[in-house]
Amino acid sequence: MDMIRKFMKYYKPYKLIFFTDMACALTASGIDLMFPVLVRDILNRLQTQAAAASGTIIKIGILMFALYIIQYFCNYYITSWGHIMGARMEYDMRNKLFTHLQKLSFTYFDNNKTGQIMSRIVNDLLDIAELAHHGPEEIFISVTKILGAFIILLTINVKLTLITFAFLPVMTWFSFYYNDKMRAVFTRNKEKIADVNAQLEDSIAGVRVVQSFSNEGIEVEKFKKGNKLFLATKEDSYEYMGRFYSGVTLFEGLIYVSAAIIGALFIGSGSINAADLVAYLLFINTFLAPIRTILHFTEQFQRGMTGFLRYEEILAINPDIEDKEDAVDINDFNKDIVFEDVSFKYSSGDYVLRNISLTINKGETIALVGQSGGGKTTLCSLIPRFYDVTEGSIKIDGKDIRDIKLDSLRKKIGIVQQDVYLFAGSIMENIRYGKPDASDEEIIEASKNANAHEFIMAFENGYNTYVGERGVKLSGGQKQRISIARAFLKNPPVLILDEATSSLDNQSEKIVQQSLEKLSDSRTTLVIAHRLSTIKNADKILVLTDNGIEEEGSHDELLTKNGIYAALYNTQFAEISESVD
Incomplete structure (x- = not known):
């Protein structure tokens, strides 16, 4: 019920469409109820005054035609604008969900597959749109018809009605039993199709790796495995649906047969006349049709509510990192960035950084070196608050970055990464x-x-050249220079260069390095370096290990110490000499 109340809130912007839709539904269902009443009236007139009844019958016929023309317009509104309302609600929900996802921190995306997230945004909301349209409308129409038909059936013959509808309690229990079964299996369906989407997204994104290792067969088998699990849940759902719908049809048939046989016996005893029995049988159809609609609707309801539950699950996730109520803007960067006894660990795992204390003055270039996994990228990711420190604090111009608005903070920081995303x-x-x-x-x-600019203009379409998904139509050096141009355009006072040249060939590295040096000029820059030859001119070099900052100083100072940095540099220099030889 709590979920239903949350769901109903999404109708608020469309109150006019909703209530008009309900009014049309009431009118249409009322006309359906009138049809058997008018047929009964015609039959009774033919029995009692056949000769004089023709004029009245024509008038009733004209009334029936007029009513069904009115019903046509009502059904048109229900079908068209009812679906439009559902589509608009789906649009609102998808926008809300995507906006919420943009606020979630990296931790959420680290722990969830892209394909599964996409399934919640796309597949789950399709079922919600159908529920949004058909839910209130079909329940309203069905309840109106059921109550109206049942009252009319009682007025025709109370005893026949009570005997005939003795099947209803058993039919209701049967429906609820399989309703629960279908809800569980539909939840599994959505989980499995999300897994299939995740596998699909992963395989397509990595198709170049797949084909380079000739592992197409492995990917096909992985996909088949996930697809087969989805098929198994679909088969379970159809098994329950088969039992459910065939059972409902059985109960409907029993009610019809009971009404026909008992009604015929009642005619023999004089308890009911033929015209009333015909009308009674017509009303049973009017009574059972909405019950059938409600029971069939349970499948759609379960699909839609399962999707809505999964939708609400994501909305219930609070961002790990968000603005404080009293967070302020930072207009300029004037002095320094200070790490005060900073430690950090991911949600599950050991500490990546321990007791880091560091001052980065405005305009300085600080290089971070060390073995992979030493925390260099993590340290830089703490400054724009992609993750929050576990212990300690980071301050910009004396203000804790957790007291600064995220948008204001991140606008002051430019990032050029090794893995460029276009x-x-x-x-x-x-x-x-x-x-x-x-x-x-x-x-x-x-x-x-x-x-x-030069290589861009060499393309036939210049700046309008299509780069492909993830920039696949460009070389590594070209993508990197576009990333640097993007950073130039942003013009941030603080710059983070995360191994921006490590994956490039020597010629591309030289060009990109020139661009990076120009970009870094007059900016506070943090450089994560793999090739130590690129950071000789850094104001300060920090050597990070599992124990924190092990060494600190300029290139020449660290070589003189003959410690970790000197060992790393000499190793790289030896490798370069060997490759040249």
């Missing part, structure tokens, strides 16, 4: 992502600063 669209659109209101001239200027 959206499916044009080069122009991807660069403009750094500043959505930027002019074409600003984008071109940013591209020139990133050494990207």
Whole structure:
């Protein structure tokens, strides 16, 4: 009931459509109830005054035609605008869900597969839209018809009605029993199709890896396994649906047979006349049709409510990271970024960072080096609050970043990563992502600063060139320079370079490194470096290990110490010498 109350709130913006729809439903169901009454009246007139009844019968016929024309317009509104209302509610829910997902922290996306999230946004809400339209309307029509028909049946013959409908309690118990069974299996259906979507998304996204290892057969088998599990739940659902619908049909048949046989016996005893029995049998159909509708509707209800429950599950997840009520904007970055005894661990696992104390002055370039898994990327991710510190604090110009509005904080920080993400669209659109209101001239200027303008103009469509999904039509160096152009356009005072050149060939690295040096000029920059030759000129180099910051100093100072940094540098230098030889 709590879920139903939450669901009903989504009708609020469409109250006019909803109540008009209900009024049309009431009118249409009332006309259906009048049909057997008018037929009974015609039959009774023919029995008692056949010769004089023709004029009255014609008038009743004209009335019936008029009523069904009215019903036509009511059904048109119910079918068209009722569905439009459901589609608009689906639109509202999908917008709300997507907006909520944008607020969730990286932790949620670390723990949930993309395909499963997509299934909740797309598949689950399709069933909700149908429920939104058909739910209140079909229940309202059905209840109106059931009550109206039952009252009329009692007025025709009380004894026949009570005997005939002795089957109803058993039919009701039967319906509730299988209703519970179907709810459980529909939940499993949605879970399994979400798994199939996740497998599909994973395989398609990694198709180049799949084909490079000739592992198409493995992916097919993995997909078949998930698809087979989904098929099994579908078969279970159809098994229960078969029992449910065949059982309902059986009870309907028993009611019809009982009414016909007992009614015929009552005619023989004079308890009912033939005209009343014909009308009675017509009314049984009017009575059973809405019951059939409600019982069949249970399948749609279970599908829709299962989807709504899964929808509400995501909305109930509070973002790990959000603005405090008294959070403030930060207008400028004037002094420093300070880590005060910062420790961090992910929701499950050991500490990644321990007791980090660090001051990054405005305009400084700080390089982070160390073995993989040492916490370099994690440390940088704490500054824009992609994750919150577990212990300690990070301050910008003396203000704890948890007291700064997220939007204001992140606008001050630009990030260039090793794994560049480009959206499916044009080069122009991807660069403009750094500043959505930027002019074409600003984008071109940013591209020139990133050494990207020349290769962009070499394409047939220039800045309107389609980059493909994830920028697949561009080389690694080209994607990286577009990412740098995006950062130039954003023009942030703080810059994070996360191994931005480690995956490039020497020629591309040289060009990209020039662009990065130009981008870093006059900015506070944190560089996560794999190739130590790129950070010789950093103001300060930090060596991170599991124990925290093990070494700190300039390139020359750290070489003189002959410690961890010197060992890393000498190893890389030896590898380079060997490759040259």
